[in-house]
Amino acid sequence: MLRTCLLLMQTEQPRTESEWENSFTLKMFLFQFVNLNSSTFYIAFFLGRFTGRPGAYLRLINRWKLEECHPSGCLIDLFMQMGIIMVLKQTWNNFMELGYPLIQNWWTRRRIRQEFGQKAQASFPQWEKDYLLQPMNAYGLFDEYLKMILQFGFTTIFVAAFPLAPLLALLNNIIEIRLDAFKFVTQWRRPLPSQAKDIGIWYGILEGIGVLSVITNAFVIAITSDFIPRLVYAYKYGPCAGLGHAGERCMMGYVNATLSVFRVMDFESRSEPRTNGSDMFGEPVRYCRYRDYREPPDSADPYSYTLQFWHVLAARLAFIIVFEHMVFTIKNLIAYLIPDLPKDLRDRMRREKYLIQEMMYEAELERLQKERNEKKKSDRAHHNEWP
Template sequence: TAVLPKCYEQPRTESEWENSFTLKMFLFQFVNLNSSTFYIAFFLGRFTGRPGAYLRLINRWKLEECHPSGCLIDLCLQMGIIMVLKQTWNNFMELGYPLIQNWWTRRRLRREHGQKAKDGFPQWERDYNLQPMNVYGLFDEYLEMILQFGFTTIFVAAFPLAPLLALLNNIIEIRLDAYKFVTQWRRPLPSQAKDIGIWYGILEGIGILSVITNAFVIAVTSDFIPRLVYAYKYGPCAGQGRAGQRCMMGYVNASLSVFRVADFEKKSEPTTNGSEMFGDAVKFCRYRDYREPPVSADPYSYTLQFWHVLAARLAFIIVFEHLVFAIKTLIAYLIPDLPKDLRDRMRREKYLIQEMMYEAELERLQKEKNERKRRKERNGHHKEWP
């Protein structure tokens, strides 16, 4: 006897299968396209160690670090490349592929039909020779827009220009899609849909993820929280309850730690001691971190300022998320899903339908009553006849 393979997923209806397929395809594309941005925002340069104690891959290669100005610049450049080049390439492929396919079809028809092709085919035959509508054509359009929405919202704190680029891309794509539907594709068959299906839940999930991600970008990736901590706790205005340009004096020096060059590990020893450039041998250097100097009792351990910054970051994430979600809930409550006039019209239509059904049922019962009455009268007349 044949052993049937075990199926872990058996959707009962076609809509369930479409929802499952949509969710899996979205998750695959989302992870594939956003993994680089998440890596730059939250992992790049976070686990490299410190000078003199670098973490190495297979005890050989030092891990990649951020730009000296911070990882936010790298994230901004990555988002700019994605929003400009990727969207341009997508528009080119959406229009270029059917153009090339139709050109190849016309070339093949000219070779097969000869003079008839030169004289011109009738309009219906030219329309038939266009590219057929892809079965997942609408799915691809939805997927492209949802992914664009994710790029626009998830890292908008690092690249505020993303919504403008998305708007310009959509304006261009509307015209390209119109040209493609009219001249390059066969007319698609219309199909009725109640709503956008599982895409609505995916949009809700992206909205929640974007709030959390932007909170972490502002708190962890940018220097917003370290600057606030320095301005109110360690700067010239510490304890005064105010912050300004003068209060940030000395911030760069406070954000850099001191390292003794003699403590370099053998794999990281510099090739020169700097005497060619500075005249004297360089004994100390600076790096971005909050660590004790090498002459302290516990060298290269985290300072108190590091723990203050960490606590401020965690507090900001919690406050920011709750505040944004509270505002979102308030706006959703104040703005109903259906306008008041439309809701009243739907209620009136429902009332009229119920009234029509009641009158129809009442008329049916009246007819049955009259029919029974006439039948009873006929039966009584037949009994009196003899």
């Protein structure tokens, strides 16, 4: 991945070093972001969405049936995926980040001990012992930034499906602070300091992740979860429809309303059940149920979408639009009410700028006066020398 980005940078040929760093940072982030988030986006928005229905399944190369979600819903699959990423992946990253320099330094000490002896190694001055530590990677600070930005993305983009993500990220960062301190002090050579005005393009990437997280969470709540179908049933199709309120009693019959009827004899030949199709009493099973909003097989338009499906779809789209606009409005309002710089600091900066301009003006005025006096002296001397 690193070699691919460097090859792209050689082809792009940026004008300045800052442009090169910004372009390289963006490419590396996009590579890592797509690699790490493709599975979560697939589970949240694509898994089980295009499988078709019983009797008319969509198949890959007209052979393999597409994968479906867990019977409890795709939100459970997404929750499990996020839990694995936030717990196991972060633990493994911390182990590798600390274990690799430990192993490298152990191997270096072992090689030095075999070459010079244990007593000679113990007599090395401190600067030579520090030199034998692992050099900091040329992209060491970049890797730290990239890891934090990716963690911020995992924490915010699918927080509606995994609310424990911020807590797990906080615990991981508390542990990682001490691990990084141990690594910088005892396992790495002292890095060379470099001056930076700000975090550069990372700020724009954070802004982009923030916008993407609002959109993604809106789609997760509206499409992946059952929040909208439950509301539509409670206010439109349930026992309390038309009464203007919803509660536990109003959800009676919800599961039955989300299941459609399928006639067993309409199965495709490749999808027919392997059993004899009898129930526990030995009677042949004629109908089965599946999760969808479709007309029964005996209707005028069998297996077509019902009116409830279109109501749920319209409610989902309306929720996405309202949710996004509401969140962005609150965000812009908070950004307007809470400025980036406090008022007293901004006033001090303006005063310093004014004082600097005044000093520059006085220095320029003094220089002009000095040049004028020197010119007068030279003219007077030239006049006195004239016969």
